[in-house]
Amino acid sequence: MEAYAVESRQREELIDVTHLVQEAVNTSGRQSGVAHCFVPHTTAGITINENADPDVRRDILYKLAKEIPQSDGYHHAEGNSDAHLKASLMGFSQQVLIEKGRLVLGTWQAVYFCEFDGPRRRRLIIKVQAFD
Amino acid sequence: MEAYAVESRQREELIDVTHLVQEAVNTSGRQSGVAHCFVPHTTAGITINENADPDVRRDILYKLAKEIPQSDGYHHAEGNSDAHLKASLMGFSQQVLIEKGRLVLGTWQAVYFCEFDGPRRRRLIIKVQAFD
Amino acid sequence: MEAYAVESRQREELIDVTHLVQEAVNTSGRQSGVAHCFVPHTTAGITINENADPDVRRDILYKLAKEIPQSDGYHHAEGNSDAHLKASLMGFSQQVLIEKGRLVLGTWQAVYFCEFDGPRRRRLIIKVQAFD
Numbered sequence: 104m105e106a107y108a109v110e111s112r113q114r115e116e117l118i119d120v121t122h123l124v125q126e127a128v129n130t131s132g133r134q135s136g137v138a139h140c141f142v143p144h145t146t147a148g149i150t151i152n153e154n155a156d157p158d159v160r161r162d163i164l165y166k167l168a169k170e171i172p173q174s175d176g177y178h179h180a181e182g183n184s185d186a187h188l189k190a191s192l193m194g195f196s197q198q199v200l201i202e203k204g205r206l207v208l209g210t211w212q213a214v215y216f217c218e219f220d221g222p223r224r225r226r227l228i229i230k231v232q233a234f235d
Numbered sequence: 236m237e238a239y240a241v242e243s244r245q246r247e248e249l250i251d252v253t254h255l256v257q258e259a260v261n262t263s264g265r266q267s268g269v270a271h272c273f274v275p276h277t278t279a280g281i282t283i284n285e286n287a288d289p290d291v292r293r294d295i296l297y298k299l300a301k302e303i304p305q306s307d308g309y310h311h312a313e314g315n316s317d318a319h320l321k322a323s324l325m326g327f328s329q330q331v332l333i334e335k336g337r338l339v340l341g342t343w344q345a346v347y348f349c350e351f352d353g354p355r356r357r358r359l360i361i362k363v364q365a366f367d
Numbered sequence: 368m369e370a371y372a373v374e375s376r377q378r379e380e381l382i383d384v385t386h387l388v389q390e391a392v393n394t395s396g397r398q399s400g401v402a403h404c405f406v407p408h409t410t411a412g413i414t415i416n417e418n419a420d421p422d423v424r425r426d427i428l429y430k431l432a433k434e435i436p437q438s439d440g441y442h443h444a445e446g447n448s449d450a451h452l453k454a455s456l457m458g459f460s461q462q463v464l465i466e467k468g469r470l471v472l473g474t475w476q477a478v479y480f481c482e483f484d485g486p487r488r489r490r491l492i493i494k495v496q497a498f499d
Contacts, residue, residue, distance in 0.1 A: 104334060137403060137496070139269060141332055143341030145285040150455045153409040162441040162448035163455060170302065170434065177294040184294035191282045191295060195344075196330055198460055200405055200494050202368060207492060209407030212459075228339060230332050232269070232366045234496045236466060271401060273464055275473030277417040302434065309426040316426035323414045323427060327476075328462055360471060362464050364401070364498045 104230040105130060111221030115168065117152070117160040118216040120227055121206070128201055131231035138199045138206070141228040146186035146220035148193030149227070154213035167192075186219035193217045201231070236362040237262060243353030247300065249284070249292040250348040252359055253338070260333055263363035270331045270338070273360040278318035278352035280325030281359070286345035299324075318351035325349045333363070368494040369394060375485030379432065381416070381424040382480040384491055385470070392465055395495035402463045402470070405492040410450035410484035412457030413491070418477035431456075450483035457481045465495070 105127045109118055124138050142149050153159040167189050177184035197214060200207035208214075216227055237259045241250055256270050274281050285291040299321050309316035329346060332339035340346075348359055371387045388402050406413050417423040431453050441448035461478060464471035472478075480491055 104332070104339070137494075139330060139332055141330075141339065143339070143344060145283070145291075145341065145343050151409070151459045152451055152455055156443055156445075158442040158444070159409075159448060159451050162443050163452050165441070166435065166439060166448070166452055169439075171298065175298060175301075177297070178290040179288055179294050180290070181288075184291060184298070187284055187291050188295050188298055191284055192324055192456055194326060194458060195283045198330060198403060198405075198462060200368070200403055200492065207368070207405065207407070207494075209409065209490075211409050212407060226341075228332065230269075230339075236464070236471070271462060271464055273462075273471065275471070275476060277415070277423075277473065277475050303430065307430060307433075309429070310422040311420055311426050312422070313420075316423060316430070319416055319423050320427050320430055323416055324456055326458060327415045330462060358473075360464065362401075362471075 107227045109216045109225045109227050111218035111223055114221050115164045116218040116221060119213050120216045121213045124199055124214055124229060125206055127229035128231055133231050133233040134204045135235055136201045136233040138201060139230045140197045142195045143226055143228055146183055146190055147225055148190040148195055148217040149197050150193045150215050150217055151212050152215055153211050155211055183220045189219045239359045241348050241357040241359050243350035243355055246353050247296045248350040248353060251345050252348045253345045256331055256346055256361060257338055259361035260363055265363050265365040266336045267367055268333045268365040270333060271362045272329045274327045275358055275360055278315055278322055279357055280322040280327055280349040281329050282325045282347050282349055283344050284347060285343050287343055315352045321351045371491045373480045373489040373491050375482035375487055378485055379428045380482040383477050384480045385477045388463055388478055389470055391493035392495055397495050397497040398468045399499055400465050400497040402465060403494045404461045406459045407490055407492055410447055410454055411489055412454040412459055412481040413461050414457045414479050414481055415476050416479055417475050419475055447484045453483045
């Protein structure tokens, strides 16, 4: 099991971590299986989306923030309930398949760490499992 | 494979089931791997979120209900389309990693069964898989 | 690893692919384990929901479209940012457990490929993993 540091620089940010997932696979030496990617936080998640036009990431964060603003009748005193909900909507894990030592991703796909309450130093846990 | 009963007492409720996941791991005797947690329903899901302040759970359910009310031009005659959508948004499974026989969760994380159309008696299925 | 073609006929559509998941399990000959189902696109996802009343699928797509319309201040020039967000909300993978060669699904559950930017010819990747 590997743990990687992910540094966010804004309150909300989609950070490409595809290279970390590939690095974990390389370190494991496994050729076929699945990379379990897990975010051990409650105001950050992980998703997959387009790797080409950065406007897609901007639009995803923009629309989530528009519908789930930071203030909206919440009770939680820390003022980040929006981030907790957004993290649950994106999810806390991704299972990325591996074939011939490479991640099985579509041409336009990248894996994104989803920061919703940064900037912070975060962790991404990856455990690689081999199977035929 | 283990199946646990989960009893909900309200229409919408986030029920901490972390101890059930740990129990399934203990029963399996596995030290390293993943616990596949699966909800075999269509109006209930499963997520991860904060284990400390109960207001976080309240705020998540409050905001989901505010944006996805029970009545909103739906066609489905049972009157619970909101619950079907909320369940898909949270997801029907969580994969929790295991190291040294313990769940790999962040300090503030718990696993929550998400009831959206209770109160009901529900089931949570957990299958533990070992790997190095 | 198997790749199946999925043909969508509308811009937004939930397509039952449960039989493809079962077919992949049959092809693998595995009796116990998990079927990793993965969508290698960025404007389509995969979820689980009710297999009985088609109004549930209609209501899910209706409500997602109502809250996340195709135009809403997005920057991405392709005009399908709504589809990118909806795909991330549903998720790009489902892990379906297998027991005695059959999918472990609830009575009312089916697996749905979620098209959000069709009609198109899409791919669904399924990799079956055996374990006790």
